Amino acid sequence: MATILIAGANRGIGLELARQYAAEGHDVIRCMRGTDKAGEEIGETRPLDVTDDASAAALAKALAGRPIDLVIANAGVIGPEKQSATEMDFPGFLAVLDTNVLGPLRVVQALLPNLRAAGQARVAVVSSQMGSFRSTQPNFVAYRASKAAVNKVFQCLAGDLKEEGIAVAALHPGWVRTDMGGPGADLAVETSAAGIRKVLDDLDLGRTGRFYAYDGTELEW
C-alpha cells in the first residue's frame, strides 16, 4: 500500500481522490487550508495553504523522514470575476498564479525529501485542458494562463526528476460537478477521480512529463 498526499483535499476532486484511495487501503494524507467537508474520517488531515511558504515548510517538517509515494497537487482556484484580456483584475490574476502555478511547485519542492525517500515515487498536478494552447476560447484568461504555466513548470519538473526515478504528470480531470465545475458539468466527481487514479496507476518513467486527461488520453500542451 502506498502513502499518498493530496493538497486541497477538503472538498471537490481532491476529497474524492482521498476517499477512493483510502477505500483501497492506502495511507492517505489530506492537506487543506480550510474547513473539512468530508463529513467522515478519511486518512489523516494536515494544514496546508499552498500560497504560503511557511505553511509548506511546516508540512514538510511535520512529515520529515516519512516516505511519500505519490503527491497530488490538486488545490486550485478559478480566479477573479473580471479576467478577460481587455479587462483584468490584476491583483486577482496574481493571486491565481500564486495558487495554481507557484502553489503546486511549492508543495512538491517542500516534499522532495519524502518523495526521494520513497523510491519510484510519482507526482501529479491537477491542471486543466483550459490551459492548452489548442484551446482558443478567450474567456477565463487568468485561469487559462495559470494552467498553461503550471503545465510548463511540471514538464520541466519531470525533466529534473527523471534521473531520480520520480515520474511526473499534468492531469486534466474533465469538466466535473464540483463547486468549481458547477452543477451542469459533464462528469460526476467519482468518475473523474476513478479515471485519475487509473492514469496515476499507469504513470511511470516511460510516461513521465506528459499531459493526460482523466480517461487516459494524452493531451497536447
Ligand SMILES: NC(=O)c1ccc[n+]([C@@H]2O[C@H](COP(=O)([O-])OP(=O)(O)OC[C@H]3O[C@@H](n4cnc5c(N)ncnc54)[C@H](OP(=O)(O)O)[C@@H]3O)[C@@H](O)[C@H]2O)c1
Ligand atoms: N471541476 C472542474 O471541472 C475542473 C476542470 C479542470 C480542472 N480542475 C482543477 O481541479 C482542481 C480541483 O478543482 P475542484 O473542481 O475540486 O474545485 P473546488 O471544489 O473549488 O476545490 C478546490 C480545492 O482547492 C483548495 N484550495 C484552493 N486554494 C487553496 C490554497 N491556497 N491552499 C490549499 N488549498 C486550496 C480548496 O480549498 P478551500 O476549501 O480551502 O477553498 C478546495 O479543496 C483544481 O486545480 C481545478 O483547477 C477542475
